[in-house]
Amino acid sequence: MIKALKKVIKQTAPARIVTFIVFFIYAFTMVYALGWAVLASLKTHIEFMLTPNAMPEKWLFSNYVEAFSVLNASGANMFTMLFNSLWLTLVNSMISVVVSCAVAYVVARFNFVGKKVVLFVQFVLPMVPIYGGGAAGYKLIHQLGLYDNPLFVLKSASAMGMIFFILRSFFLTLPKEYEESAAMDGAGYFKVYAVIMLPMALPAIASIFLMCFIGGWNDYMMPIMYMPSYPTLASGLYIYETLSKFNINMPVYFAGIVICAIPPVILFSISRSKLMTNMSVGGLKG
Amino acid sequence: MTGIRKKLITKKAVRKHIFIYAMMAVAIVHFAVFFLYVNINSFLMPFQNADGMWTLDNIKLVLSNLSMGAQSEIVKNLKNTLIYYAVGIMTQFPLSFFFAYCLYRKVLGYKIFNVIFMIPMMVSTVVLVAVYKNLLSAGGPVSVLWERVFGKQAPFFLYDERTATASIVVYVIWTSFGLNLIIYAGAMSRIPPELWEQSRLDGVGFMRGMTTLAFPLIWPTFSIMLLLSAGGILSGDGPILLFSGGMYGTSTLGYWMYENVVLKRLYNYASALGVFMTLVSLPVFLLVVHIRKRLPDDIQY
Missing domain, CATH: 1.20.5 (Single alpha-helices involved in coiled-coils or other helix-helix interfaces)
Incomplete structure (x- = not known):
């Protein structure tokens, strides 16, 4: 066994060995931290205070049930937070992907009057550092009556940023022949887009949607800033922790933390390999 | 006809x-x-003032704050912001690229590392900050380890002005490998395998392959990411709200903005600082654009 290990080490480049050691240390800290949180969620409050780093004496899975009744933010319990997380994330992701996809498609596949302006807006403007927009944007949300209003999701209807870049890159790679033959068969522009091109772009769209979903699920700033009466799991847990600073049942709080982390971890684990291959900005010249 | x-x-x-x-x-x-x-x-x-009347009061207020030099609240926030930006650039570019390359070249255990390195992207910052705060708290594993190694009581990492920013910086590095790793790995996955085979026959080793093959071939991706971050020199930010609410000398310009806009509703004063930030970061942005233009767009093969 040791001989075999020595042989492997001898055959492996030193750079690979050093990289492995660095990666191993980094991975260990990450797994340890999350494992520590899971174990903390299974203790009694007193046990957590006295021996935070020890294994639980008795594994208290009831903390997870208790989390649904105890954890509370802005009058919403954990069920409500879970529901808010779901609908906000789903609707936001859907709007964002649909709008970005439409713009990315026409920019990638057509030449039209104003295309240069669109490309300038997409490539140059987001990079220009303008910092006062936060205050002006917040004021505008209030003026439009979108503050603390479910219609705030309309703000997601933007086609600027990373989603556009990735989808445009994908649409650029699709062969022209499909569109041409569909057009010869009498299909209109929208039909070509909806029936031919969209299904072909589905892997990229699904990956983007997943990224948006995970990002939205984990976002805590947007609900805190704009939707305070609709706390999501991420923002609700922060609010709960801040408001009950000295009266917090830490294991139950950690149970909530673990519950919040589970959906994106499952989603990501299922789709990891597809996600890696379908995400590309700027493409690769060949 | x-x-x-x-x-x-x-x-x-x-x-x-x-x-x-x-x-x-x-x-x-x-x-x-x-x-x-x-x-x-x-x-x-x-x-303008809150009623929409024209005034120079907000600009004067920002200038008088800045005139306090090192004692200025804005200057202190600016210093922290630049620290976070520098750390962000380091992790977003060389480190993330190196990590992505090693995973792409299948270092030992790459399958499991691939999943673990994505944890910061999968799990909410709220979750990670809560865990990190407790790891660093008195009696937590980091404090225990500190006491064993140094033989003295561990500092209150997040609650002491001398260590708070450094502790948050460590957190930022610890958790910043998610999205960039995916984007670089996605770009590398499109490099034709024949190129790697050819380079192996030419005697190109593990590290040389990174600089002579992987980097030039994913340059279009890299350069877009570089440009996207060029404008954000003053948007470098740690999750200050979750960690300290700006206390213990940890506040950044971003958090200062949040405080003045969301908590104090001083929209006009915050905008005045925004204009100042724009003027400071514009030359840096233009410089990056200029450098980017001088470099080749992509490698044809």
Whole structure:
């Protein structure tokens, strides 16, 4: 066994060995931290205070049930937070992907009057550092009556940023022949887009949607800033922790933390390999 | 005949343009309202008071704050912001690229590392900060380890002005490998395997392959990421709200903005600082754009 290990080490480049050691240390800290949180969620409050780093004496899975009744933010319990997380994330992701996809498609596949302006807006403007927009944007949300209003999701209807870049890159790679033959068969522009091109772009769209979903699920700033009466799991847990600073049942709080982390971890684990291959900005010249 | 053909072509072009602008209509309205209007207003608001009357008070207030030099609240926030930006650049570019390359070249255990390195992207910052705060708290594993190694009581990492920012910086590095790793790995996965085979036959080793093959071939991706971050020199930010609420000398310009806009509703004063930040970061942005233009766009093969 040791001989075999020595042989492997001898055959492996030193750079690979050093990289492995660095990666191993980094991975260990990450797994340890999350494992520590899971174990903390299974203790009694007193046990957590006295021996935070020890294994639980008795594994208290009831903390997870208790989390649904105890954890509370802005009058919403954990069920409500879970529901808010779901609908906000789903609707936001859907709007964002649909709008970005439409713009990315026409920019990638057509030449039209104003295309240069669109490309300038997409490539140059987001990079220009303008910092006062936060205050002006917040004021505008209030003026439009979108503050603390479910219609705030309309703000997601933007086609600027990373989603556009990735989808445009994908649409650029699709062969022209499909569109041409569909057009010869009498299909209109929208039909070509909806029936031919969209299904072909589905892997990229699904990956983007997943990224948006995970990002939205984990976002805590947007609900805190704009939707305070609709706390999501991420923002609700922060609010709960801040408001009950000295009266917090830490294991139950950690149970909530673990519950919040589970959906994106499952989603990501299922789709990891597809996600890696379908995400590309700027493409690769060949 | 030519007239009919011309008419048909024109009709087709009109139909095409109607389709194109219909597809972009929602995005155009959104852009006009939430980008154009907002950003134009952000340049007007510093010269207005809360009632919309023209004034220079906000600009004067920012200037008087800045004139306090090192004691200025804005200067202190600026210093922290630049620290976070520098750390962000380091992790977003060389480190993330190196990590992505090693995973792509299948270092030992790459499958499990691939999943673990994505944890910061999968799990909410709220979750990670909560865990990190407790790991560093008195009696937590980091404090215990500190006491064993150094033989003295561990500092209150997050609650001491001398260590708070450094502790948050460590957190930022610890958790910043998610999205960039995916993007670089995605770009590398499109490099044809024959190129790697050819380079192996030419005696190109593990590290040389990174600089001579992987980097030039994913340059288009890398350069877009570089440009996207060039404008954000003053948007470097740690999750200050979750960690300390700006206490213990940890506040950044971003958090200062949040405090003044969301908590104090001082929109015009915050916008005045925004204009100042724009003026400071614009030359840096222009410099990066200039350098980017001088470099080749991509490698053809």
